[in-house]
Amino acid sequence: MSKKDNNTSSRPMGPRHGMVPGEKAKDFKGTIVKLLKYMSSYKVGIVFVLIFAIGSTAFNIAGPKVLSKAITEIFNGLVGKISGSGGIDFTKIGQILLIMLGLYLISSLFSFIQGWIMTGISQKLCFRFRKEISEKINRMPMKYFESKTVGEVLSRITNDVDTLGMSLNQSVTQLITSVTMIIGVLIMMLSISPLMTLIALVILPISVLLIAVVVKMSQKYFITQQKYLGKVNGQVEEVFSGHNIVKAFNREEAAIEEFDQTNDVLFQSAWKSQFLSGMMQPIMMFVGNLGYVAVAVSGSILAVKRVIEVGDIQAFIQYVRNFTQPISQLAQVSNMLQSTAAASERVFEFLNEEEEIDNVENPVSVQNIQGKVSFEHVHFGYNPDKIIINDFSCEVEPGQTVAIVGPTGAGKTTMVKLLMRFYDVSGGSIKVDGHDIRDFNRSELRESFGMVLQDTWLFKGTIMENIRYGRLDATDEEVIAAAKAAHAHHFIQTLPGGYQMELNEEADNVSQGQKQLLTIARAILADNKILILDEATSSVDTRTEARIQKAMNNLMRGRTSFVIAHRLSTIKDADLILVMKDGDIIEQGSHEELLAKNGFYAELYNSQFEEAIA
Template sequence: MENKDVKMPPKTRGPMRGPGRGMMPGEKAKDFKWSIGKLLAYLGNYKIGIIVVMIFAACATVFNVVGPKVLGKATTALSEGLMNKINGTGGMDFNYIGKVLLFVLGLYSISAVFSFIQGWIMTGITQKLCYRLRKEISEKINRMPMKYFESRTYGEVLSRITNDVDTLGMGLNQSITTIITAVATMLGVLVMMLSISPLMTLIAVIILPVSAGLISFVVKKSQKYFKTQQEYLGHINGQIEETYGGHTVVKSFNKEASMVKQFDETNTVLYKSAWKSQFLSGMMQPIMNFVGNLGYACVALSGGLLAIQGAITIGDIQAFIQYVKNFTQPITQIAQVINQVQSMAAASERVFEFLEEEEEDQFAQNPVRLDKIEGCVDFENVHFGYKEDQTIINDFTVHVKPGQKVAIVGPTGAGKTTIVKLLMRFYDVGSGAILVDGHNIKDFNRRELRDAFGMVLQDTWLYKDTIMENIRYGRLDATDEEVIAAAKAAHAHHFIETLPGGYQMELNEDASNVSQGQKQLLTIARAILADNPILILDEATSSVDTRTEIQIQNAMDNLMKGRTSFVIAHRLSTIKDADVILVMKDGDIVEQGNHEELLAKGGFYADLYNSQFDEAESA
């Protein structure tokens, strides 16, 4: 069977339905409290580690903060020794200065060790959390209804696993340690400054509201430009992906100039908004430096006056100036980390929203378990619409006996593929029921139900691996010999042998290193290998030439003997030998019977068949 839960390789690229993008820089969460609350709940499993990180970060800060004051003693000893030497009353006490410097070196070394350990622990916690989230998202994908993925771009889904989880992990790793260190540093520095001079501390603290006011002003001005930047970054990503994915179509219709013009317009808006947002955001550091320099000047002036009065020593002034710098630096770090926390909250919101999306019920309450599925299928008064107010399958009723070959034909949009999706329970019927061997398919566990079906779709689905493994995906425990036998039955063996590497040739990401017809043959070989009791062939030979189609048809006829088969086909010449042909139009079965009966009726099927025959004759 082609659809397994065992392994989920990436899909080959399909048409983009819009700009798939992840969380953009500076993007805010819609519900900050909810997203942070969910994140904290996940972090609850690592609370011991986080407590250890907080303790180690605080210890690292304490040892780092004490350093300047101790170093100030060495500065004082140097200045006093210099004055004594000038006055001829003594000399330098290098022994004392050396001890002080060694003590400071020890303080900074211990601080570095604590910082290293807390960083190592925090990195481990964030990576474990990211691993858990990726695992949960991957498992969640297998439990989600098909309608979710058909209403979103591939990039939108993939960004949850890549961009958003990475942003969450990086933000969490950096923000927690930065906030803890910054707060501890501010408190520690404040205590040390007060111990040196309350008056100078008051002067230094006055600069805080000035800094906060200026930063708030800049952030407020830049936020609208960040918003525009985020929006147009998404637009430009979408344009690039769509243009690159459809570059053959763009060239065929000579739309290069039009696409370049569209790109330039979007790029111009992005450039202007990015320039303004980055410029305003970049002003924060110069502003902080300016305010910090004002603080230095005030501290130096007041410290000099106090030193003249003999209230403090020169070493204390030197230590205090260092503390002023250490006091304003955490403010800058917190201002920067706030934006990072917003991005982290937005990323976590997208991840947790995905994890809380509606799921399919994977297990029935009293599941049906059959030792062998015979292949009897009944559609009883089935009604269905992808939207509640738009019914596309109307009162669909048919009885299929075990082993019958059932062809479903009709014009595009008649509902042929929808019938198959309902049979596989990719969607549930609006009303009515679908029975397999007399049991409602809702009474089966989804995985066990789908194990009964083998599928070959019009859109080939291959992934980046060897040809051998792509075919083996139909039955993962198959031997190499069984894989080769399936390829021979699908008439794929010959062309595989001519490829470099044969069965060990690796397909690239979108399997573009083999032709469309060859891809179709590989998926047919996969279905043959799966050996399921019920087969679904949705335009299975649409991408192969007439000669190969005849070969495949013979192989499929042998494969379908004794199995219930549903064949969707536009070329009616391929289903003339079907036991029952269901002719669909606008969601209804307008005719049913075998090929001869339907032709004899001279109805809708006869018109379809004769129109194709006439086209073939004229060609």
């Protein structure tokens, strides 16, 4: 199939099946190692992030100690003024404040630089992942996409990469600054008073214990909340997308009742989880305030005994606050790293999926293909132990039309997938112009095929651009000629803007029949030697079908065509009809030959007219 005319279903996406908050990686260590290997390309930048983050934190830590000198100076000046031995030295205080201002300015500058560098690194990494995923998609076999939903595939390139980028950007810098802050503050606290440091540290296990209890209690409610949030979203999407059916069968009350039950569980779990998680800050504040009281009392006693200065009490209280904050940040970093690992794992899992690999050293050229197709003793099964096509052979001459018919699920589309090498045959061979299709480069082979499907695929853009997608170097005159051959020119002229009319994202501002004519015009413009027409007229009315049939006749002229059709009346003139049932070709021949056999084809053909008469 040509990338020029890849008609796929434009069905709406359901809920995205991306990574949910709190999801953990199956192999945390292995995934982080892989991520670090990816990040090694930016090791110079990461070293600078490390240097500037540590520098920013170090200058920030020095601030309270410098400020304590100013407070001590003010206190000593007031005491001296009261005793008459001196006064406040404002010049010295001004110098101290200028030094402190300089420290904070440098800290902010370093923080800005490391944030700028880290944001660049994380976005470059996201760019690389998106690029690799988009390239990977083009190398993956069709069976992967047939086993996954559209939402699952898209979530890898959107949700997971975004989560990875954001959490990585925040977690790396927070991890560096939090660890630096804890070590630096601990050193400064010990330098002021080992006794006060011990008192402050005794308070910490109490807050950790209380938070651990709250986290344990809230975790089960968060899990339930996430689970039922997905269920509510699924129910809403399902009911709204099928709202007409719900109303037609009077199922409104049942749908509301089901939604209310799910919504009630979500409500109960959500408010409990939010309430419990909201208790963490008050608990931290309460324990922190106890710590401040203990520090203030012990500091006052030590200041009276002249073990420490008055300004040191203020500095120590600031350090206690600065000490508890990075500890809580490290807990957040732990969650972010879990999110980073889970998102990375899903991206790496996708990048490690099996690929379609062409091992042909000297592929056959697709230039000047005439369109002769041979099926020689073809055997095939989606699973090796379940063969569904057994020993099928036939010859199709250039320019002939081959119709593939049979009941739903008979395997008609399977034949097309084999022809285009979405799957390789299990046995035998398929040849184009005498060459096994496995001897061609896979992508070049598909460029030799044009395709028109029942589910039309058009993109947001003008009608001219949508038709030109068949051959990007085509002139406006060639596009219009293709539209005329497809019997689409007349209706295009009646539209506002004509060929420059903009189709919306769903392309639902033109009718189904008009969309089909546009895809046929695109296929005519592509001018491929081999055509595949899959149920192209099954979803339109009889009058539109006649117009599409005329367009298809123009399209098939001089080309080898494989037509899949339910309406047998449309393929009576086919040169060869393949009749499929349960995956096997049970009959083949012309329309008259198959009717004369009075077999399965005759039964299918006559049943359509019996239904019409009935």
